[in-house]
Amino acid sequence: LINLATIITAALATSIVPAISHAFAKRDHQGIYDRTAGSMRLTFMATVPFTVLLYVLAAPTVTLIYNAPKAELATQITAFSIFFLGVHQVTTGILQGLNRPRIPVINMGISLIIKVILNWTLTAIPWLGIGGAAWATVADIGFAALLNLIYIKKYTGYFLDISLLWKNVVSAGVMGILIFMSYHYLIDILPMWANFILTGIEGLLLYVIIMVLLKGLNKNDGASMPLVGRFFR
Numbered sequence: 001l002i003n004l005a006t007i008i009t010a011a012l013a014t015s016i017v018p019a020i021s022h023a024f025a026k027r028d029h030q031g032i033y034d035r036t037a038g039s040m041r042l043t044f045m046a047t048v049p050f051t052v053l054l055y056v057l058a059a060p061t062v063t064l065i066y067n068a069p070k071a072e073l074a075t076q077i078t079a080f081s082i083f084f085l086g087v088h089q090v091t092t093g094i095l096q097g098l099n100r101p102r103i104p105v106i107n108m109g110i111s112l113i114i115k116v117i118l119n120w121t122l123t124a125i126p127w128l129g130i131g132g133a134a135w136a137t138v139a140d141i142g143f144a145a146l147l148n149l150i151y152i153k154k155y156t157g158y159f160l161d162i163s164l165l166w167k168n169v170v171s172a173g174v175m176g177i178l179i180f181m182s183y184h185y186l187i188d189i190l191p192m193w194a195n196f197i198l199t200g201i202e203g204l205l206l207y208v209i210i211m212v213l214l215k216g217l218n219k220n221d222g223a224s225m226p227l228v229g230r231f232f233r
Contacts, residue, residue, distance in 0.1 A: 002081050005050040009043055009086035013093035020097025029156075032098070036158045039090050044161075045217065047086035048168040049207040052176040053200060054079040057183065060196040077134035084142040091148035098155050107147035115140035167216030171207050179203040 003010075016039045023031035054061060058075040062068050092104040115136050122132025153159040183199045190198065211217035 002078060002085055005054065005082045006047065006086045006089060008046040009089045012039055012042055012046070013089040016090060016093040017097045020094055021099070024098055032156050033158055036094055036152060036156050037161060039094065040087075040158070040161065041164055043086050043090045044165055044168045045211070047083045048165075048172045049175060049204060051079050051082040052172040053179070053203050054082060056176045056180050056203075057196060057199065060183070060192050064193055064196060071130075074130045074134040077131055078137060080138045081141050084138065084145045088141055088145040088148060091145060091152055094152055094156075095148060100151065100155065103151050104144075104148055107144045107151075110147065111140045111144035114143055164216060167211065167214045171210040171214060171216065174210055175203050175207045178206055 016035065019035050020032060023035060055076050058079065059069060059072045062071045062075050088104075095101065095103050118136035118139055119133055122128050122136055123130075125132055128135070149159060179199050179202060182202060183195055186195045186198070189195075208217065
């Protein structure tokens with residue numbers, strides 16, 4: 001589920017490598033910064049809404065796909081990995097373009113050690129149970145992404161555009177509240193699968209509308225996004 005939600009960032013990570021590499025070869029520092037900032041901008045828009053969607057719709061997701069409604073809590077926790085994995089994928093591509101391919105590997109190794117320790121510790125806590133393993137996964141990917149961002153700050157000067165990130169968080173938060181209300185209103189009216197699909201589409205449309213109202217999204221952003229960009233041109 002996490003990998004499905006990060007298909008766009010995986011494509012973005014692949015496409016950003018030659019763009020950064022070209023600017024790096026020309027020693028175009030401004031070009032490197034602009035490409036880095038642009039790719040992270042798209043990363044936020046590709047991951048934040050899907051994080052909230054999976055969190056809010058965790059119950060129907062695991063019920064329809066896996067017939068495992070008891071996995072709702074673990075799925076809600078793991079939903080946060082969507083954002084961190086997207087950031088990790090794209091920052092890895094940026095570092096590769098900067099001719100620093102070893103850094104993401106080392107960072108993943110460090111975060112893997114942390115994951116093993118947290119898995120061992122958290123899963124032993126009775127009230128956490130499988131949720132402990134989910135939190136360990138989130139911490140693993142989140143720490144690797146943070147380490148990548150620290151090195152990107154060192155080599156490009158870019159860290160995080162907080163002003164844009166909060167617009168994504170606010171838009172996704174409002175979207176989450178509205179789709180939660182919508183899903184539960186329709187729960188006795190529509191079959192679960194129909195309610196799930198309708199609510200998901202409704203959520204993404206709401207996110208786009210709110211982002212446009214907050215001036216966090218424009219036509220160029222959509223056109224620059226891998227896989228779906230042609231629909232905005």
